[in-house]
Amino acid sequence: MSSWVGASSSPWLLRTSAKFFKYRPRPPPPLRLLCLAQSNDVRSDFNFVLHDALDSSGVLTSHARDAREGFCSQIRQMSDIERQTxxxxxxxxxxxxxxxxxxxxxxxxxxxxxxxxxxxxxxxxxxxxxxxxxxxxxxxxxxxxxxxxxxxxxxxxxxxxxxxxxxxxxxxxxxxxxxxxxxxxxxxxxxxxxxxxxxxxxxxxxxxxxxxxxxxxxxxxxxxxxxxxxxxxxxxxxxxxxTSQALLVEILRNLKEAFWPFQHDQSGNLFLRAARAANFIDASNEGDSGFQLASAKAAQHRLDRGVWTSVNFGDMRRALSACERLILLEADSKELRDYSILLYHCGFYEQSLEFLKLYQDTKTRPQLRRSSNSSTDLEEDAVEKLMIRLKLILMEDGWSRPTYVRNFLGNSSDPW
Structure with a gap:
């Protein structure tokens, strides 16, 4: 099987949906994880993508933004003691x-x-x-x-x-x-x-x-x-x-797992599923099952018809939303990594690289170092390959976002 870095340069899922947005760039966030309780402006800390991407595609997000600010107004009150209460x-x-x-x-x-x-x-x-x-x-x-x-x-x-x-x-x-x-x-x-x-x-x-x-x-x-x-x-x-923090984390991780867009693959954790999904669209990969290849191509076909979500393939909007709120809760540095790979699949390569760097920066802290095991080694290997792949994509001569919009987010057709 070819390596992930050597696979096709087109991401497996939703590569076109976000790649073709007229995204309004903002200054990149500092490469450190800030405590939300010390900040009155959530957007100054993290260069989140979801709401701006939806706005760019013609979907109004005023109610979603108000709800996010309401959530942030609550967790700003969570002191270290309160988080463990x-x-x-x-x-x-x-x-x-x-x-x-x-x-x-x-x-x-x-x-x-x-x-x-x-x-x-x-x-x-x-x-x-x-x-x-x-x-x-x-x-x-x-x-x-x-x-x-x-x-x-x-x-x-x-x-x-x-x-x-x-x-x-x-x-x-x-x-x-x-x-x-x-x-x-x-x-x-x-x-x-x-x-x-x-x-x-x-x-x-x-x-x-x-x-x-x-x-x-x-x-x-x-x-x-x-x-x-x-x-x-x-x-x-x-x-x-x-505890208070553990409850909110449990609620959000339940949502993240339910809406993770790689439901056909039930082996390994969410991040590794997304890493493997990057290879499934490349039919030259030996060892990929026919079901995996068919699932990947079926997902691409639905996207071409403007279908944003389905029962068997998650919902990228709500998966991204859960990841963003988990990052704000400072639950685990791995949330930065998971958010990064979703952005990669959406085609937001610059932002994906920013959050992957944030993850690698927090990983160097002594309290966040983990003992090595086979699962951790697989994850870290996938992280390194994702980092290399993102840098190669961004180094491509003439790479830029197209000037037109393919309105997948605005033409959502939920199957219920």
Whole structure:
């Protein structure tokens, strides 16, 4: 099999969609990762692409930008201590509002609605849930903490019918957005934990909860989030306590995985899937399966018809959006790398190189160094090849963006 660097110079997916935008360049960001909490201007820190690219293609992003700013206004309040604070005792950051801003931005990206998602209206549903519980189970407040929490779980999971869903396909992804979970009562573990903690917060504000509570976040595929009195915590419970930052990261990584545009390849992590996808369009690569080659060519055909997303091939808009917000959260330097390879597949080579350099710069910090293993070696080898390939592309004589626009982003045709 030929190496990735030696493959065809045309990226596998969405190479034309962004490459042909009349992109309005901005000064490159400094090659360092800034703390968002210290900045009042998000765009001065990172040269993000998504919103400007959509604007350039004729898609209005005012609601998406407002939602992103709302999300940033919340995470700006996250001090180092706040990031490690349990969601059940969080005070400064409104996690429910933050999750709804995530939903509002993605809703604007895919619906192109002239009306923004009503964040405040969905926030009021937490009040409604808490009030309804109070009216049905007021006798529980006089019982033991265990009985009160048992009655609350009975209310949520039996009376109200909230249930857990593992969203693995695009048609199930409403379980990954808080407004949909509040409406349909089917959601991811992270969002069920958030709803649970928001109700506890309301009960505490009303003076109906006079003891500290922790929420047990299950790491299996079936269990539901449960609460227990904090004084009964065991050391083994610590791994199941969800902090404020960890919750937002979990929500965004669920979205990133669900909408990653390389769904045909289920082996390895997301970055390696995208790295392998760069070779699949090159039919000369020996060893590529017929299914992989057919999938790649089918994706290119859909793009030529203006289809931006499909059930089996992810959604580049929402994958990029999740990556950008994960970078703002400073969750992991690898988010810079993953965002870079998406930009590469979109044809934004300069910006892809900028974020790859950011990743390599943060990688040199001692606290970010990892022990070597086969998976890490594969990833780092792919990073080096991506860096070489980007530099070669940008060094090509006469390489420039075409002056016309192929309006794939503006002619979105979702399959539902």
């Amino acid at each position: 349990s969601i059940s005792i969080n005070r400064r950051v409104d996690l429910g509002r933050s999750a709804l801003y995530i939903a509002a931005e993605d809703d604007s990206l895919v619906s192109h609605s002239s009306v923004p998602l009503p964040v405040d209206a969905f926030l009021s549903r937490f009040d409604d849930l808490s009030m309804d519980y109070s009216s049905h189970y007021n006798s529980s407040y006089k019982s033991s903490p265990e009985r009160l929490l048992e009655s609350l779980e009975n209310y949520l999971y039996t009376h109200k019918g909230f249930r857990r869903t593992n969203a693995r396909h695009l048609f199930e992804t409403r379980a990954l957005y808080l407004h949909s979970v509040l409406t349909h009562r089917s959601g991811s573990t992270a969002l069920l934990s958030l709803i649970y903690s928001e109700i506890l917060k309301m009960l505490r504000l009303w003076g109906l909860l006079d003891f500290d509570v922790e929420i047990f976040f299950p790491h299996d595929r079936h269990s539901l989030p449960r609460a227990y009195p904090k004084k009964k915590s065991k050391e083994s419970d610590y791994a199941h306590i969800m």
